[in-house]
Amino acid sequence: MTQPAPTDQSVTDTLDCTGLLCPLPVYKAALALGRLAPGDVLELTTTDPGSLEDIPAMARQRGDTLLSVVDGSDTQTFLIQKGTAT
Amino acid sequence: MTVHDLPIAADTAAEAVPRPKRIALVASKGTLDQAYPPLILATTAASLGWEAGIYFTFYGLDILHQERFEKLKVASLANPAGPIQLPNLVGAIPGATAAATKVMKNWMDNAQMPDVPEFIDMAQGLGVRFFACSTTMGVMNVSEGDLIQGCEIAGAAAFLDFAADADVSMFV
Numbered sequence: 001m002t003q004p005a006p007t008d009q010s011v012t013d014t015l016d017c018t019g020l021l022c023p024l025p026v027y028k029a030a031l032a033l034g035r036l037a038p039g040d041v042l043e044l045t046t047t048d049p050g051s052l053e054d055i056p057a058m059a060r061q062r063g064d065t066l067l068s069v070v071d072g073s074d075t076q077t078f079l080i081q082k083g084t085a086t
Numbered sequence: 087m088t089v090h091d092l093p094i095a096a097d098t099a100a101e102a103v104p105r106p107k108r109i110a111l112v113a114s115k116g117t118l119d120q121a122y123p124p125l126i127l128a129t130t131a132a133s134l135g136w137e138a139g140i141y142f143t144f145y146g147l148d149i150l151h152q153e154r155f156e157k158l159k160v161a162s163l164a165n166p167a168g169p170i171q172l173p174n175l176v177g178a179i180p181g182a183t184a185a186a187t188k189v190m191k192n193w194m195d196n197a198q199m200p201d202v203p204e205f206i207d208m209a210q211g212l213g214v215r216f217f218a219c220s221t222t223m224g225v226m227n228v229s230e231g232d233l234i235q236g237c238e239i240a241g242a243a244a245f246l247d248f249a250a251d252a253d254v255s256m257f258v
Contacts, residue, residue, distance in 0.1 A: 023130040023133065
C-alpha cells in the first residue's frame, strides 16, 4: 500500500465518470472500489478538472494507492489500487 | 522487559484499527441552493470512508420534511448572487422565486447533478446520519411522521456528543 505497484498492473474494473462533476466521480469511484477486493485496480476516467486533486485526495483518505494519473487534453485517467483498510 | 510489553502492545493494537475520521455538519438553511453543500460534503466524506452526520435545524429541517424536501426554492429576493439577478423590487413580484428556482434546477440537470432527494438517498445509502433538531420540530410543529425515513431526532447535546469526536465541523 505504501509503494506504487508496477504501472503494467492489470485493470480489474473500469469506471467512466466523464461529464460528471464533484462529488460524483469520488462517490461513484468509492462505490466501485467497495465492490473490489484489496489489490484490485480500478481505471477511472473523468473530465472534471477538480478530479486531478480530488482523486489523489480520495485515495489518500481511503487508504487506496493511486498507481498513475494521465492528464490528457480532454480527460483524466486514474489507476487506483484498492487498499486493505477499505 | 515485560514491564514495557503491555503498553507497547496496546499502542500497536490502537494503531492497527484507527478510528475513522468524522465530519459533523449543521444545515440551518431551507433553500434549494443551501441544501446542496451539506449533502455534497457529507456524501463525499462518507465516500472517503469517514463517519458523517448532518444536524438539520431551523429552516434546514425542511430538507428532511416529506412534503417540502422536493419543493425547496431559491430566493429571488435579496439574493444578489442568485441564478437570476433581479433588483429587489422586481425579485419580490409573484413568480420570481419560482423562476429563480427553475433556473437553478436547469443548471443542475444540465450538469448531470443529482437533485436533493437523490442526494438524500445517496447520503443515507452511505450511512450518513441525519439528525433532526427536536427543538425545531417543537417550535415549527413538525412531527416525526412528517420527516423522511431514517432520521434521528436529537437535541443539541446529542448532536454535540457526536460532534465532539469530529475532525471537521461546519455550519451551513
